[in-house]
Amino acid sequence: MQIRMGVVVAVCLAAGGAALAQQRYIPAEIEAGGRLYTSNCTGCHGPEGDGVGGINFSQGKFRRAATDDDLLRIISRGIPGTPMAPSGMSESQIGQIVGYLRSMTAGGDPPASGDAARGRSIVESKGQCLTCHTIGINGLHVGPALTDIGAQRRAVDLLRSLVEPSAEIRPENRSVRVTLRDGRTLTGRFLNQDTFSIQLIDATDKLMSIDKSTVRESTLLTTSPMPSFKDKLSAQELADVVSYLASLKGRS
Numbered sequence: 229m230q231i232r233m234g235v236v237v238a239v240c241l242a243a244g245g246a247a248l249a250q251q252r253y254i255p256a257e258i259e260a261g262g263r264l265y266t267s268n269c270t271g272c273h274g275p276e277g278d279g280v281g282g283i284n285f286s287q288g289k290f291r292r293a294a295t296d297d298d299l300l301r302i303i304s305r306g307i308p309g310t311p312m313a314p315s316g317m318s319e320s321q322i323g324q325i326v327g328y329l330r331s332m333t334a335g336g337d338p339p340a341s342g343d344a345a346r347g348r349s350i351v352e353s354k355g356q357c358l359t360c361h362t363i364g365i366n367g368l369h370v371g372p373a374l375t376d377i378g379a380q381r382r383a384v385d386l387l388r389s390l391v392e393p394s395a396e397i398r399p400e401n402r403s404v405r406v407t408l409r410d411g412r413t414l415t416g417r418f419l420n421q422d423t424f425s426i427q428l429i430d431a432t433d434k435l436m437s438i439d440k441s442t443v444r445e446s447t448l449l450t451t452s453p454m455p456s457f458k459d460k461l462s463a464q465e466l467a468d469v470v471s472y473l474a475s476l477k478g479r480s
Contacts, residue, residue: 251296253327261328263398264321266380275382277332286382288333299326332382339387340467347472350465355457363476368433370417371454372401376478386470390461393454403449404428408442418448 253261266275277285303322306314315322351357358367361374377386388395404418406426416428416436426438426446431453457466 251323251327253323253330257324257327258331260321261324261326261331264317264325265328269325270379275378275380275385277329285329285332286384290329296323296326296330299329339383339470340463342464342467342469342471344468344472344475346465347468347470350461350469351472354465355461355469360454369429370431370433372398372417374473374476376476378474378476379478381473383470383474386473387466389454390466390469391456391458393452393456394450397450397452401452403453405447405449406438406443407445408438409444410442414438415449415453 270279273279273283273285277283278287283289283291300319300322303315303317303325304319317325351363357363357374360371361367362369363374367374381389385396402418403415404426406414406428408414414428414430414436416430419427419429419435421427421440424440426440426443428436428438430436457469461469
């Protein structure tokens with residue numbers, strides 16, 4: 229069943245100015261909740277949580293819920309008479325979403341206002357972003373596609389990825405280092421593995437399927453191959469790039 233989380237939270241989460249009772253959530257729960265939010269909630273609320281009038285998760289503006297338990301119950305049972313049906317999710321999954329909603333207020337200040345047109349020019353020239361990423365039909369596949377990144381990530385997260393690329397690496401974006409039995413080492417973005425092979429894309433945009441019988445060792449890397457732009461772009465240039473990336477909502 230398609231989960232319409234956006235409608236639920238839009239109707240039920242609260243503002244009113246009162247601080248809501250909160251539980252503690254570990255980083256792994258928040259990370260998992262972020263993935264669930266992206267796949268189920270952004271269609272209505274957007275990545276910033278401000279897609280519905282009067283609600284802004286990033287600013288802690290909720291409606292009608294007094295505690296985390298209220299949110300768990302609302303998401304689980306749905307709201308009769310509204311498009312929000314019972315989610316069908318497990319209690320732990322719902323708790324992860326609630327944890328992510330709480331975390332959105334702790335993501336730091338939003339980036340300064342930027343110009344998307346200038347940002348596009350930087351992405352395509354000075355930033356050399358298309359040497360690793362795709363936008364639409366342009367670019368390479370060494371890094372994750374950016375075609376709809378603005379529909380998935382908050383501006384504050386986009387800025388952090390530019391200045392601290394290793395601070396948060398989503399599982400689907402991790403790189404792998406493979407050492408072969410003949411001593412060669414191959415590194416690239418990890419795509420998949422099965423019983424017999426490991427698939428990755430290397431720095432030249434070459435898709436590789438490596439026979440596991442030739443592999444001595446494989447390691448998922450904990451750092452990003454993407455360079456930091458903290459000292460390569462000015463504060464205004466960073467804001468411009470973030471503005472452009474935030475405007476990328478996918479193909480019409």
